[in-house]
Amino acid sequence: MWGVGLTAFAEFITWPTPLYLVLGTTIGMLFGILPGLGGPQVLALLIPVSQSMSSTQAVALFAGAMGAIAFSGSISAILINTPGTTQSAATMFDGYQLTRQGKAGMALGAAATSSFLGALFGAIVLTLILPVGRSVVLAFSYPEYFMLAVMGLAVIAVVSQGSVWKGVTAAFFGLGIAAIGYDPVTGAARYSFEIAYLWSGIRLVPALIGMFAIAEAVEVFLEKGTIAKEPTKDPLRGVLSGVKAVFQNFGLFIRSSLIGTFIGIIPGVGGAVANFIAYIQCVATSKDRESFGKGNIRGVIAPEAANDAKDGGALVPTLIFGIPGSLEMAVLLGALIVHGIQPGPRLMLDNPGIALVLIYALVISNLITSIMGIVAAKYLIRVTTVPTEYVGALVISVALMGAYATHGQFNDVIVAVIFGLIGIAMKRFGFSRVAFLIALMLGGLAERTFWQTMMSSGGAGFFTRPISIFLLVITVVILILPYVQRLRMERQATGE
Amino acid sequence: MNEKARVVFDISLLVFFGLLAVIALEYNAKARAMPFIFGSGGFILVLMQTAYDLSPRVRNRLRFLEEKGASWAQGPAGTEESMEDQAGEQEGEEQGSWARILRIFTWLVAFLIALNYLGYLIAVPFLVFGMLVVEGRRKLVSAAVASVVMLLFMYALFELVLGSTF
Numbered sequence: 001m002w003g004v005g006l007t008a009f010a011e012f013i014t015w016p017t018p019l020y021l022v023l024g025t026t027i028g029m030l031f032g033i034l035p036g037l038g039g040p041q042v043l044a045l046l047i048p049v050s051q052s053m054s055s056t057q058a059v060a061l062f063a064g065a066m067g068a069i070a071f072s073g074s075i076s077a078i079l080i081n082t083p084g085t086t087q088s089a090a091t092m093f094d095g096y097q098l099t100r101q102g103k104a105g106m107a108l109g110a111a112a113t114s115s116f117l118g119a120l121f122g123a124i125v126l127t128l129i130l131p132v133g134r135s136v137v138l139a140f141s142y143p144e145y146f147m148l149a150v151m152g153l154a155v156i157a158v159v160s161q162g163s164v165w166k167g168v169t170a171a172f173f174g175l176g177i178a179a180i181g182y183d184p185v186t187g188a189a190r191y192s193f194e195i196a197y198l199w200s201g202i203r204l205v206p207a208l209i210g211m212f213a214i215a216e217a218v219e220v221f222l223e224k225g226t227i228a229k230e231p232t233k234d235p236l237r238g239v240l241s242g243v244k245a246v247f248q249n250f251g252l253f254i255r256s257s258l259i260g261t262f263i264g265i266i267p268g269v270g271g272a273v274a275n276f277i278a279y280i281q282c283v284a285t286s287k288d289r290e291s292f293g294k295g296n297i298r299g300v301i302a303p304e305a306a307n308d309a310k311d312g313g314a315l316v317p318t319l320i321f322g323i324p325g326s327l328e329m330a331v332l333l334g335a336l337i338v339h340g341i342q343p344g345p346r347l348m349l350d351n352p353g354i355a356l357v358l359i360y361a362l363v364i365s366n367l368i369t370s371i372m373g374i375v376a377a378k379y380l381i382r383v384t385t386v387p388t389e390y391v392g393a394l395v396i397s398v399a400l401m402g403a404y405a406t407h408g409q410f411n412d413v414i415v416a417v418i419f420g421l422i423g424i425a426m427k428r429f430g431f432s433r434v435a436f437l438i439a440l441m442l443g444g445l446a447e448r449t450f451w452q453t454m455m456s457s458g459g460a461g462f463f464t465r466p467i468s469i470f471l472l473v474i475t476v477v478i479l480i481l482p483y484v485q486r487l488r489m490e491r492q493a494t495g496e
Numbered sequence: 497m498n499e500k501a502r503v504v505f506d507i508s509l510l511v512f513f514g515l516l517a518v519i520a521l522e523y524n525a526k527a528r529a530m531p532f533i534f535g536s537g538g539f540i541l542v543l544m545q546t547a548y549d550l551s552p553r554v555r556n557r558l559r560f561l562e563e564k565g566a567s568w569a570q571g572p573a574g575t576e577e578s579m580e581d582q583a584g585e586q587e588g589e590e591q592g593s594w595a596r597i598l599r600i601f602t603w604l605v606a607f608l609i610a611l612n613y614l615g616y617l618i619a620v621p622f623l624v625f626g627m628l629v630v631e632g633r634r635k636l637v638s639a640a641v642a643s644v645v646m647l648l649f650m651y652a653l654f655e656l657v658l659g660s661t662f
Contacts, residue, residue, distance in 0.1 A: 034653075165561040169545060172538035175507065176516045179534060183527035190527060191519060218600050221632065389632030390642055393624050397646055400607065400623075402614060405654070410612060416606045424597060425505045428498075447530045 008356035017060045024064025025365045029372065031048065031065070031084075032072025035213045035395075035402040039069045039328030040083040049337050055339040059354055060361045062335050067365030070307045071115035071373060078300070079109045079383050080220070080227065082396055086204060086272040087307040087438060089212065090279035094299030095293060096216075099227060099384055101295050105496055107155050108377040109242025110297050111304045113369035117246065118305035118367035120378035121257040122264065122495040123311025123359045129265075129316055130355060139198045142452040148266065149446035152273060152474050156435040167432040174436040177202050177203040178443025185451040197411040204272075205404040207440060210419025211426075211433055213399035218424060221392025239377050245297045252282060252298055253305045260306030264313020276434075278306030286479055311362055319343050319355055399434040406481060452478065499549075501594045506546040513538035596631075603627055616654070621647045 013018070024046065031042040042065045050058040073084030079228040091111065098107040156171045170287025180191045220227060246253055249382040263274040282302035283292050292299050299376045320343075336343055341354050373380075374437035383391065403416035426433050453461045462468055512636035517535030520528040547554045548561050559658055619644035628639035 070593075076643060098643060163539060163561060164563050165541065165545065169509070169538060169541040172534050172541060174515070175534040176513065177540060179516070181529040183523070185526050186524055188523050188527040190523060191516070197536070214604075221600065221627070222596060303579065389628055389634055393627040393632065394605070394642065394646060396627070397607075397620050397623050397650075400604070400611075401620065401650060401654070404611075404616075413611065417608060420604070421597075421601055425501070429502050429505055443530075450530075451526060 008336060008353040008391070010359060011056045011353065012060065012357050012360050015054075017057050019055045019135040021060040021064040021361055022368060024061040024066075024067045025372075027494030028065030028068030028365070029072040032069040033076050033084045035076065035084055035209050035399045039066055039071070040331045041333055042066075042329065043331040046480060047331075048340060050335070050339070053339075055341055056333070056357050058407075059337045059341075059357050060331060062229065062366040063358050063361030064368075064415060065310075066311065066332065067119060067362045068369040069328075070311070071112060071304070071366070072117075073112045073370045074115070074304060074307075075108065075373060075380060078111060079104060080391060081199055081216040082399060083208070084393055086208050086441075087275050087310075088303075089208060089272060090275040090303040090434075090451055091120050091300055091307075093279070093434070094294070094296050096293035097231045097293065098297065100326065103238055103295065104124045104194040104381045104384055105238025105377050106242040106245070106297060107238035107300050109378065110245050110300045111242070112239075112298065112373040112377075113243045113246040114304035115308040116366045116370035118257045118260060118308035119254060119301075119311060120363055121305070122261050122309035123363045124312075125261045126312035126359055127356075141465070141469055142449045143465050145445060145467045146449035146453055146462065148263075148273075149442040149449065151471055151478070152277060152438055153446065156432070156438055156481055157261050163430060166430050167435040170421070170431040170433065170435040171439040173431075174439025174445040177207070177381065177436075178440050179447070184444060184448035185455075192359055194468055197409065201444070202415060202440075203412060204441060205406045206415040207419045208437065209403045210416035210421075211423035211437065212414055213402075214396060214420030215423030215427060215433075217395040217399060218420065219427070220388045220395070222389045226386065226388060226393060239374055243298075243299065243374075246301055248334075249301055250304055252285075255281060255285075256302040256305035257309040261313040263306070264310030265316045271369060274306040274310040274442075275303040276438055277303040280478070284481060308366060309442070312359070315358065315362075319347055319358075332360070350391045356363045357471060363367075502549055503546070506542060506549055509548060513542055513618060560613045578656070599629060600627070603631065614651060619648065620650050 027046070028039075028042055031038060043062055046061055046065060050061050053061065069085060070087055073088035074091045074095065075084070077083040077088040077092035079099055081092050081096040081099075083089045083092055092253055095111065096109045098104065132251060153171065158166055178201070182188070182199060183190055189199055259278045259281060260274045263277060279299060279302055282298050283289055286292070286296075286298060288296070314329055318333055333343055335352075341347075341351060347355060400413055403412045404410065408410060423433060425431075426436065457464070462472075513535050515535075517532055517539060520532040520535055522528075524529075540567050544558060545561065548558045549555075601614060603623060606626070607619050607623040610622050625639050625643040628634040628642060632639075
C-alpha cells in the first residue's frame with residue numbers, strides 16, 4: 001500500500017498535474033460562490049476540457065473543482081447571507097450575523113480552517129475505509145435511511161429558534177411541498193395539476209435560492225447603509241482569531257467531521273443534511289444555546305467541518321460500488337469513466353493509484369481554497385461595506401440567474417421568486433425557514449424509505465436492525481437532553 | 497399593515513394545508529397517506545395559530561403556542577416572545593413596509609416576463625437599473641454602471657463559460 005501511495009504521490013506532483021489542480025480549484029471557487037451553480041455544473045463543464053489530459057491530470061482537475069465548492073459556497077453565505085450551494089445553508093445562520101457585527105474576517109478564518117481540516121479528516125477516513133468500505137455501505141438499508149430522516153425531522157423541535165408551534169408548522173409546510181410530484185412508491189402524480197414541471201416536484205435549489213438568497217437580498221435592499229453594521233477594524237486579526245477558534249473548539253470540530261464523513265458515506269443523503277445535522281448537534285451540545293443564530297463562531301465551525309468531511313465519505317460508495325450518492329458524484333463518475341477509470345469493486349485492485357490521487361487532490365484543493373479564502377478575506381470583506389441597494393440588486397439578479405442555471409428551466413426562476421416572497425413572510429412572522437428546509441430536504445427520503453421498509457419487512461423492520469435502533473436512540477436522546485438540562489437548571493434556580 | 501399581512505399569510509397557509517389534505521383523497525392509499533397527514537395536521541396547527549393571532553382571548557388560553565425550541569428555551573414556557581417574532585417585528589418596522597416589498601416583487605415579476613420574452617441580456621440590466629434607480633433612488637450613472645457590469649458578468653458566465661442560451 002505504501003508503494004502504491006508513493007507512486008501515486010509522485011504522479012500527482014509531476015508537472016503539469018499541480019497546474020490542473022490549481023485551475024480546477026479556481027474554477028470551482030467561482031462556481032461555488034455563485035448561488036445555484038455548484039459541483040455538477042463545474043464538473044460537467046470540465047469534462048470536455050479534460051479530454052486531452054492523462055487520467056491523473058483529469059482527476060486532479062475534477063477533484064480540484066470539487067474540493068473548492070463547499071468552502072466557496074460558504075463565503076457568500078457568510079458575507080451576503082446567500083449560500084453558494086445548499087451544503088453551505090447552515091453556515092449562514094451564525095456566519096452572516098458575525099459579518100453584521102463586523103467580524104466577517106473571524107467567520108471566514110474559522111470557515112476556511114474548519115473546511116480544510118474537515119476535508120483532511122474525511123480524506124484520512126476515506127483512505128482507511130476504502131479496503132473495508134463495502135461492508136460499511138451495505139450496513140445501510142431502508143430502515144436506517146428512514147431513521148436518519150426521522151432524526152433530522154425530529155430535531156426541528158429542538159432547533160426551532162422561535163415558537164416550536166410555528167417551527168412544526170413550517171416543517172409540515174416543507175413536508176407538504178416535498179409531497180408535490182411523483183409518489184416515490186406507486187408513481188402517482190400528486191399535486192401536479194397537469195403541469196409537466198411539477199411532475200418531478202419542487203426542486204430544492206430554486207426553493208433554497210428563493211427562501212434564503214432572494215428573501216435576504218430583498219431585506220438587505222430595504223435596509224439603509226451597509227451590511228456590516230459595525231466597522232471591521234482589523235480584518236487580518238479577525239481571520240487569525242477565527243483560525244484559533246477552530247483549535248479552541250477541537251472536540252466540536254472532530255464530532256462534526258465524524259458526522260459529515262458518516263453522512264457522506266450514505267448514498268443519496270448529501271452535504272446539505274450533513275451541514276444541518278452538524279449544526280444541530282453543535283446547538284444541542286452547547287451550554288450557551290441562546291447565542292446561536294446571533295453570531296456564535298461554533299455555529300460556523302461545525303457545519304463547515306461537516307460539509308467538507310462529507311466529500312471523503314461520499315467517495316466511498318462512488319469508488320467502491322460505482323454508485324453515485326449525489327448528482328455531483330454522478331457527474332464525477334461519468335467523468336472518470338470518460339477517462340477509462342471504472343469505479344467499482346475492482347477499482348482498488350486494478351487502479352488503486354487513481355483513487356489515491358483523487359484523495360490527495362481533494363485535500364490539496366481544500367488547502368488552496370482555504371489559503372485563498374484567508375488571503376482574500378481582507379478584500380472579500382469589502383463587499384459588506386458596499387451600499388445595501390447595490391448588494392441587494394446584484395444578489396437578486398445573480399440568484400435569479402443561478403436558479404435558471406441549475407437545470408436550465410425558466411420555471412425554476414418562477415419557483416425562486418415565489419419562495420422568495422414566502423421566505424420573507426416566514427421570516428417576518430416567525431416561521432422557521434430552517435425547519436421548512438430540513439423538512440423539504442428529508443420529506444421525500446422519509447416517505448420513500450418508510451414504504452420500502454413496510455413493504456420489505458413490515459413495521460418490525462424499523463426495530464430489528466442495530467444501526468436503525470442506534471439512530472432511533474440518538475434521536476430520542478437529542479430530543480430529551482435539552483429538556484432534562486432545562487429541568488435541571490430550573491431545579492437549581494429554585495434551590496437557590 | 498403587519499397584522500393584516502400576518503392574517504393573510506395564516507389564511508394562505510390554511511388554504512394550502514386544506515387543499516393538500518382534500519386533494520390527497522383522490523390518490524391511492526399509499527400515495528395519499530403522507531400528504532393527508534401533513535395536510536390535516538398542518539391545517540390544525542395553522543387554525544390554532546390563526547385564532548391565536550386574531551383574538552386576545554384565545555391568545556390567553558393558548559399560551560403554549562409561544563413555547564420555544566428546547567435548545568433555546570432558558571426559562572419556563574411562554575414567558576418570552578419568540579426571538580424570531582421579535583426580530584421579525586423589529587425588522588418589519590425598520591426595513592420597510594409590505595407595500596415596498598410587494599413593489600420589489602413586482603419588479604421581479606417584470607424581470608420574469610422580460611426574461612421569458614426578451615432574454616437575460618435585456619432582463620438582467622433592466623432589473624438592476626430599475627431597482628437601483630426607482631426603488632433604491634441611486635444616481636442614474638452609478639446604476640447604469642452596475643447594470644452594465646452585471647450584464648458583462650452574466651454574458652461571460654453564461655455565453656462564454658457555460659455556453660447556455662435563452
